[in-house]
Amino acid sequence: MIENPTSEKQQTISIHRSFNLPLSTVWKAWSEQESCQKWWAPEGFECPSCNIDFKVGGRYLNSMKGPDGKEVWSTGTYLEIIPNEKIVCTDSFADSQGNVVNASYYDMPGKWPNELLVIIEFEENNGKTTMHLKHEGLPADQANDCIKGWESMFDKLEKTFK
Numbered sequence: 001m002i003e004n005p006t007s008e009k010q011q012t013i014s015i016h017r018s019f020n021l022p023l024s025t026v027w028k029a030w031s032e033q034e035s036c037q038k039w040w041a042p043e044g045f046e047c048p049s050c051n052i053d054f055k056v057g058g059r060y061l062n063s064m065k066g067p068d069g070k071e072v073w074s075t076g077t078y079l080e081i082i083p084n085e086k087i088v089c090t091d092s093f094a095d096s097q098g099n100v101v102n103a104s105y106y107d108m109p110g111k112w113p114n115e116l117l118v119i120i121e122f123e124e125n126n127g128k129t130t131m132h133l134k135h136e137g138l139p140a141d142q143a144n145d146c147i148k149g150w151e152s153m154f155d156k157l158e159k160t161f162k
Contacts, residue, residue: 010113011140013147015133017154023124025161026131027084030120038160040064042152049073049096056081060089061098071096072106076118084122091116091135110139 019026028035037050041064048071049063061075075094081087092100092115093108103112116137123130131154138146 009111009140010136011138011143012134012136013138013143013150015135015147015150015154017131017133017151019129019131019154019158021129021158021161022127023084023122023129026122026129026157029157029161030087035161036062039153039157041156042149043156054078054081059098061094063096070106073098075100084124086122087118087120089118091118108142110142112139112142113137 031054033050033052037047040047040062045064045066048065051061053059058078063071063073065071073094075098076090079088093103095101119134121132
C-alpha cells in the first residue's frame with residue numbers, strides 16, 4: 001500500500017511492502033554492505049559502489065549507475081538503529097567523495113532540499129517481513145518517480161534474496 005499525501009512544496013511518501021522473506025534477510029539487505037549492493041538501484045541500474053558504516057552516527061555512501069553510464073551518488077547518516085525493528089537516516093545527493101551536493105549537480109528536476117529523512121520499520125510474521133518506509137522532504141513533483149524507484153528496488157531485493 002502506498003500513501004501519497006499532497007503538498008505544494010515538499011512531500012512525504014509512505015510505502016508498505018510485504019516480503020516473502022524472513023526478517024533477518026531483509027535486515028541484512030539494509031545493514032550489510034555486500035547485501036545492500038545487490039539491490040540498491042532500480043531495475044536496469046546497478047550499484048557499483050556501496051559503503052556502509054552501520055551504526056548510529058555512521059554514514060553510507062552508495063552509487064547508482066544507469067544504462068547510460070551516468071552515476072548518481074547518495075549519502076546519509078544513521079540517526080537511529082533498533083536491530084530488526086527500525087532504521088532512521090538522512091538522505092542527500094552526494095559526489096563520489098561523499099560531499100553533499102544539490103540535486104542540480106545531477107540535473108535532477110524539482111526543488112530538492114539538501115537533506116531528506118528516511119524511516120524504515122520492520123515486522124516479521126510467520127516468516128514473512130513487512131516493511132514500512134517513509135521518505136520525507138521530497139519535491140512534490142518528484143514523489144511519484146521516487147515511489148517507482150523504491151518499488152523497483154524492493155522488487156529487486158525480493159528477487160535477489162529468494
